[in-house]
Amino acid sequence: MALRICVLAFWAAFLSTVSETKGAEPMANSVNQRGDLIDVWLGTSSRRPSQGIYHCTLNTSNGKLSDPTLVAEISGPGFLAMHPSLSVLYAVGGVDGKPSVAAYAIDGTLNNAALKFLNAIEIGDGGAAHVSVDATGKTVLTAQYGGGSTGVFSLNDDGSLQARTQLIKHEGASNAVPGRQTKSHAHWTGFSPDNKFAFVPDLGLDKVLIYKVDAAASRIEPHSAGKIAPGGGPRHMKFHNNGKWIYVLHELDLSVTVFDYDADAGTMTAKQTIETVPKAALAKEKFKSCSEIRVHPSGQFVYAANRGHDTITAFKVDGHTGELTFIEREFVRGATPRNFNIDPSGKWLLAAGQDSHTLASFEVNPDNGELTYNRSNVHAPSCICVLFGRE
Secondary structure, eight states: OOHHHHHHHHHHOEEEEOOOOOOOOOOSSSSSTTTTTTEEEEOOSSTTTTOOEEEEEEETTTBBBBOOOEEOOOOEEEEEEOOSSEEEEEEEEEEEEEEEEEEEEEEEEGGGGGEEEEEEEOOOSSSSSEEEEEESSSEEEEEETTEEEEEEEEEEESSSEEEEEEEEEEEOOOOOSSTTTOOOOBBOOOEETTSSSSEEEEETEEEEEEEEEETTEEEEEEEEEEEEEOOEEEEEEEOOTTTEEEEEEEETEEEEEEEETTTTTEEEEEEEESSSGGGGTTTTOOOOEEEEEETTTSEEEEEEEEEEETTEEEEEEEEEOOEEEEEEEESSSSSSSOOEEETTTEEEEEEEEETTEEEEEEOOTTOOOOOEEEEEEEEEETOOOOOOOOO
16 A cells, blocks of 8 residues: 555656647548557546546557647546547537537547537536447437436537437436445446447446437337346446457446347346455455456457556456456556556557546556556546547
């Protein structure tokens, strides 16, 4: 613990403040690349010193990060998503004092990164914890943690927001964890690989709600649900690359459940739950909570972030069953890793420290999945989302 405090104090002492840059450069793909540089877009909380959406670059040859710069002023753009084919970025945050989903055209990238505000639509049920775009680029979903709902929005041909088409309130409560599961808390949204179904893990219900998707009409219809053990608190989930397995991260009991997925029926069946941090290792933590889960581009590894313990847990994926075995836990060199991401090549993992205002780079060993700190750690104000473009 003393070592961790010293490391955080060191970074806080030398990391420089950010400055705003402007530019205008067309973007051919969601992940723009020039030489060894790729774009990294950062969503942040409303906590100071954050002022909105930030941008930096990752050098994929050596894992070094540039200093993030402010590219769009917006209150608490906590999560970001990229249009699947257009150079348009979406954020959920406060616009004119109202919780909204906002669309931005990407006007510049790399050293001339810039965003141009297109429009925003008020969500109408409080702030959103997550945002996603379907594979056709016609529909946006948001998850409202406080309101306990899923918002559905249609898009125009240029990627701007057209209208809110639905606001579906979630009903019920798990009541397994007092104070945390007394009502619905929708936490994430996403789509199946074939775009036929949408998924919304709900921490308060201990369920993953599954909806049929009509992307052309920007409408969803309740279909089924994946059940979580009481008190788990499902937060985020990801599909395996083969589309046959789903990994659901539990915020409250710091574990991951592996599900078999039936793409024809649109159903998920649990078959393994594994802890991210042993309970004994959490005994002295005053705060403990899982936050994000990612599947490595190779499909061989799964990673999960642990707030309070301030680590990322690496798992190996069984190629036949999809089940997980523990590899290691790596300290994120920051405080409160609310989000992290793996670059498209699978070589680098970037971990954001919300409370330390840091973004740290780690090299991923392609053979065993282990992480090695790359000693590149930059000042990223209250960062809670790391986006490389299409995911």
